Amino acid sequence: MALTLNKELKIYIVEVICLLYVLLFVYAAVSKLLDFENFQVQLGQSPILSVYAMLLSWMVPLLELIIALLLIVPKLRNLGLFLAISLMTMFSVYIYVILYYSSFVPCSCGGVLEKMTWNAHLVFNLIFMALGCLAFIINYKSISDPSLIRIPIRPIKSIPINIILSTLSIIVLFFSSEDKMQHKNPFIRRYPQHPIMRERSTDLKFNSYYFAGYNNNRIYLGNYTDPLHVLSMDATLGERRTEKIIFDPKNIHFKMVKIIVRGSYFYLMDGSVPAVFKGKTINWKIDKEFKDLPFFTRAEPVDSAALVFRSNKGQKGEQIIGAYNEDRVPTTVxxxxxxQKQIDGIFDTDGQLVFSEKLNQVIYVYYYRNQYIVADRNAVVAYRGRTIDTISKAKIKVAYLEDRKERKMAAPPLLVNEHVVACENLLFVHSTIQGKFEDEKIWQQAYIIDVYDLKKKAYIMSFALYKIRDKKFRSFFVTASNLYAIMDDELIVYQLRDILKKEILSNRNKSF
Known part of the structure; x- marks a missing residue:
């Protein structure tokens, strides 16, 4: 009688555990399938599984339903428990890797389980793993029906082998996905949770302001319509000051003056003159003019006597990059x-030129294709990197007029990289191209910023700058602690959270 009760109890335990697994897997699978698009998006944003999101989004719920079916049928229960242990091991190892080894922690997915923290989810999975192992051992030993499908190896050996193989499969997925993300990115963005946090904003009154620079914990704004006045604010947009540049332009016919603040110096530039003047921010007085400058369309000072610029002095008026040094005898190289020309050498090579003071390098980012160029202060290319979108060739159409002497865009071009900022080792790119597994709503509500590490030559993450009503995103600037954005006449400051800060700080102790 006691033996019968003992056997019945074991059968009851197996039945209860199998029922719990069936409820869990059916619920999880149905939740995923009912909100399939969101589930696929969440997998696409995973730092481990993003490359395989398309395949896994179908495979995981299908496998959960198959295992649930195996657990319902008594003859197939051994196989079902074995696969259930394997799947729960994979889920557990996945969460562990996310928590302790991934670059960021994504959002959870899966109905009620979404409300759990990642640590609670890990404990939940481990409990189910233990229950699965218990049910598998009992079912294997206590039921001797020869018609049952059995695992050929006894539980004491099969369970450790199962767990080891399941763990290795997730580790292989992690390294494989990471390699593909960095070297064969199929245009999948990674969105960590809240890398920036909005702090405050201020009304600039006019939409003609642009970022001139940052120094001594103050942000400087130039104004296209009032070029001799510079507006400065402290890092929190509190204290405002208006600086007047002391300068007598004499008979110089300026067309588009731009101010750049770099360290304790400021530069007044207009490539159509061409002219570059320099002064110190201590008194805002012009005290030097760069001599024998070529005409330029973009320029970035690299120190108090040198700059890298873009000009139209190439063959047939094509754009070309050069380096100017004013020391002793002015030289231009x-x-x-x-x-690199693709179509016409002018429109197809258009882009933005920025300078990283920390790296002492210039970066050129094309507007219409997925490439950026990193070079030294003498315009010698160090390497060519790619943004994560798939637009490798500029999608523009050029019309030639007056015997091919004049050209213009014959159709609206496909803009790829609109705004660019360099901060220490990081490159921030405002992209206009939607990636895989991205919700259409976020593109209607926000501007997407992609972040690259110039030292590691790698894509790091992406985040959203949410729109303010119908205001246009004009430019942005990034420091080691804050991101500033101008949307028409409004200046907004965002705090960089730890996930972004650590990408900067981790490189500070390394030699540049």
Whole structure:
């Protein structure tokens, strides 16, 4: 009688555990399938599974339903428990890797389980793993029906082998996905949770302001319509000051003056003159003019006597990058291979030129294709990197007028990289191209910023800058602690959270 009760109790335990697994897997699978698009998006944002999101989004719920079916049928229960232990091991190892080894922690997915923290989810999975192992051992030993499908190896050996193989499969997925994300990215963005947090904003009154620079915990704004006045604020947009540049332009016919603040110096530039003047921010007085400058369309000072610029002095008026040095005898050196022509050498090579003071390097980012170029202060290319979108060739159409002497865009171009900022080792790119597994709503509500590490030559993450009513995103600037954005006449400051800060701080102790 006691033996019968003991056997019945064991059968009851197995039945209860199998029922719990069936409820869990059916619920999880149905939740995923009912909100399939969201589930696929969440997998696409996983730092481990993003590359395989398309395949896994179908495979995981299908496998959960198959295992649930195996657990319902008594003859197939051994196989079902074995696969259930394997799947729960994979889920547990996945969460562990996310928590302790991934670059960021994504959002959870899966109905009620979404309300759990990642640590609670890990404990939940481990409990189910233990229950699965218990049921598998009992079912294997206590039921001797020869018609049952059995695992050929006894539980004492099969369970450890199962767990080891399941763990290795997730580790292989992690390294494989990471390699593909960095070297064969199929245009999948990674969105960590809240990398920036909005703090405050201020009304600039006019939409003609742009970022001139940052120094001594103050942000400087130039104004296209009032070029001799510079507005400065402290890092929290509190204290405002208006600085007047002391300068007598004499008979110089300026067309588009731009101010750049770099350290304790400021530069007044207009490539159509061409002219570059320099002064110190201590008194805002012009005290030096760069001599024998070529005409330029973009320029970035690299120190108090040198700059890297873009000009139209290439063959047939094509764009070319050059380096100017004013020390003793002014010299200009051009690098004809810096920009790579695809169509016309002018529109197809258009882009933005920025300078990283920390790296002492210039970066050129094309507007219409997925490439950026990193070079030294003499315009010698260090390497060519790619943004994560798939637009490798500029999608533009050029019309030639007056015997091919004049050209213009014949159709609206596909803009890829609109705004660019360099901060220490990081490159921030405002992208206009929607990636895989991305919700259409976020593109209607926000501007997407992609972040790259120039030292590691790698894509790091993406985040959203949410729109303010119908205001246009004009430019942005990033420091080691804050991100500033101008949307028409409004200046907003965001705090960088730890996940972004650590990408900067981790490189500070390394030699540049």
């Amino acid at each position: 051009y690098n004809s291979s810096f920009l």
